[in-house]
Amino acid sequence: MILQILVLTLLPPSTADDVGGQWQILQNDIGVLPMHMQLLHNDRVVIYDRTDFGTSNLSLPDGKCRMDPNDTALQVDCTAHSLEYDVASNSFRPLMVQTDVWCSAGAAMSDGTLVQTGGFNDGDRRVRIFKPYPNGSDWEEIPFALSVRRWYPTNHILPDGRQIVIGGRRQFNYEFFPKTGGTSKAYSLPFLIETNDRLIENNLYPFVFLNIDGSLFIFANNRSILFDYARNKVLKTFPAIPGGDPRCYPSTGSAVLLPLKNLQAATIGAEVLVCGGAPKGSFNEALNRTFVKALNTCARTTITDPKPEWVIETMPVGRVMGDMILLPNGDVLIINGAGLGTAGWDNARDPVLNPVVYRPSDPPGLRFRLLNPSTIPRLYHSTAVLLGDGRILVGGSNPNIYYNFTGVPFPTELRLEAFSPPYLDPKFENLQPMILSPSSQTKVRHAQQLVVRFKLTGGGVTSDTVEVTMVAPPFNTHSFSMSQRLLVIGGENVTNVGNNTWDIHVSIPGSGTIAPSGYYLLFVVHGKIPSKGIWIRIA
Known part of the structure; x- marks a missing residue:
């Protein structure tokens, strides 16, 4: 296979038309850090944080308290670590999660139920279920529903309605939920061993997408495969991204499956875009208080191509810990993150306040537009999701081990805001x-x-x-x-x-x-x- 590399330079935006978007503070203190977010079909967003931070800023209702003898911070805790945000009324209510959901995963099932998997400590083999009833629903927990511990895994919904749960710290395997035929088993995935950097790893929260033929595209570190999970077989190995720099946690770039089009055609193409991250060695440098410039490149490839190539494009600004959100018009919004360092506790500097929009159908070299900045740094443990009205809900940022609002470079951030992309400008x-x-x-x-x-x-x-x-x-x-x-x-x-x-x-x-x-x-x-x-x- 011959890999051709095309480097596309970016001319900086030069007109007012290239800048846009509006920011709005929705809540000044929701009490719980949005480390995880999921929009449900009732236009409410489930938000949750780890439970072993100690108390949050949001009390549980009716005198409820969480009793957890395994909690490393507070065994009796009367504050919430999860909430349900109602988009229409701009209000929220506390939810009660029992075990630690730190760095977990999830997906909405075909009936709209949120299924969340894994976490830390006593939560690492749990599955939690949230059903979007009109009123009063709360988390349900299933002990030992996972075959192995899952901390930093990735989930994806499958054509048969199950979720596949892939990887996690020191887990080079995958499993399914719900289980079929009573089988509780984890299946080996050597690719996760091959992409593991041992101490730094760089293969946590792998990027996973369902391909049009039912196989999975799995990206970890700087490498990727097409994988047939039904037969436990690698179908294709892609070239490494040029440059060899890692893109997964803690180097933490992001990725999207670009919009699928021409669905009635005999042949459908599928493309993946991977953006940002941190160069090799950045994590150790950050531990020594040297913060390396984040990667300013994106890599794009057609995963359905018999001989796929990575095409490298240059963003307006380097970014680590950026979120990539598919907008309703097919554009990609890149939002949140930092210009220096990596993911991890206090490992980043130079917040990137300007979102960037990427237009996949525009000519190469003209695809990026820099948008209006927020005033709130969104670093480690930030989140962003698309809402039904076209806005982006943005929350989080806590590079501190506990909730810490003073005396640190970037205090814990409990404000919730919305970004309105340029298409929501009143003139349109x-x-x-x-x-x-x-x-x-x-x-x-x-x-x-x-x-x-x-x-x-x-x-x-x-x-x-x-x-x-x-x-x-x-x-x-x-x-x-x-x-x-x-x-x-x-x-x-x-x-x-x-x-x-x-x-x-x-x-x-x-x-x-x-x-x-x-x-x-x-x-x-x-x-x-x-x-x-x-x-x-x-x-």
Whole structure:
């Protein structure tokens, strides 16, 4: 295999049009650090932190207290370490988690239930379930539901409805939840041994994506494979990213599966984009208080190509611990993080306050745009998720072992804010579609034909200017959004039905390998400006 490397330089933005987006503080103190976040189909976000920090700033209700004789900080704790945030009312309520969820993983199942796996100490073999009932739901815990300890693993939802749980600290294997046939087993994955740097590791929270044929793309350290989990077989080994620098925790870049398009075609391509991270040796340098510049490169490859190549692109600024969020219009937002150092306790400096948008369909060298900055550093243990109205919910940052608000370079951050990308600027309001039907929470089937009716006062609607996208809401922690997926499902057969109203005919993807069953946010996008999303469920 011959690897061709194309380095694409970036011209810095030079016009006001290249800068945009607005920030809004939603809550000044939610009491619990958002180390982990998941948007559910009732437009509420489950947020949680580790339990062994001692007390949080949010009390449990009705005099409840968590009794945990194994907790290393506080065995009787009457404060919450999880909460449910209601997007519509901008309010939150405490939840009660029993065992330590520090550096765990999760995914929303096909019925919308959040299943969370692993953690630390007495939580490392637990599975926790949160069902999005209208009122009053809370965490349920299943002891010893995992075959082995899982700390820093990655989960992904599968076409058959199960989750696969991959890796974790000193775990070079994978398993499934729920178990099938009563089998409780972990399966060896030598690739995780091969990418392990021993003391520094750099293969924790591996980047995992479901390929269009049902195999898994797994990236750890600086290497990647296509993996058939059903047969425990490596199907393809990709070249290492040029330069050889690590991209996974604690070097902590991020990655996305770029939007899947042309789903009715005979051949569908799938591309992965990996951005940021820290050069080799940065973690040890940070321990010695030398903070190395973060990587300013992204690497992009077509994982369905018989002879894949990595193409290197240059970001406007280096970034470690950045989150990569798929926007409804198919762009990628890169947000949070630092310009120096690595992940880990107090291991980073120079917060990167400006988000960057990456436009995959633009010409090479012109894909990045620098956006307006926040005023809040978001470093280690920060999170970001897409909301149904197109905003990005941003929280977290605690590079300290406990909640610490004074006397440290970057205090624990309990403010919650929203970033509105440029497409939500008021000047585009008359160009934003409004979905009239179907109603939110509509159930659909694989391969079903669907008519989406929308209203648009600004005009200019043609099959060339409108498309429909579906976004699977991911589980976000440690700069990676697990099970994140965007599908472009239609842009043809647009019909004017009068009164600034149009119908667009779309086709739900035909299989679970393309679109696993579950809840998706559906958007109508007009000239890169998305509507507010509605929820549909592939049942």
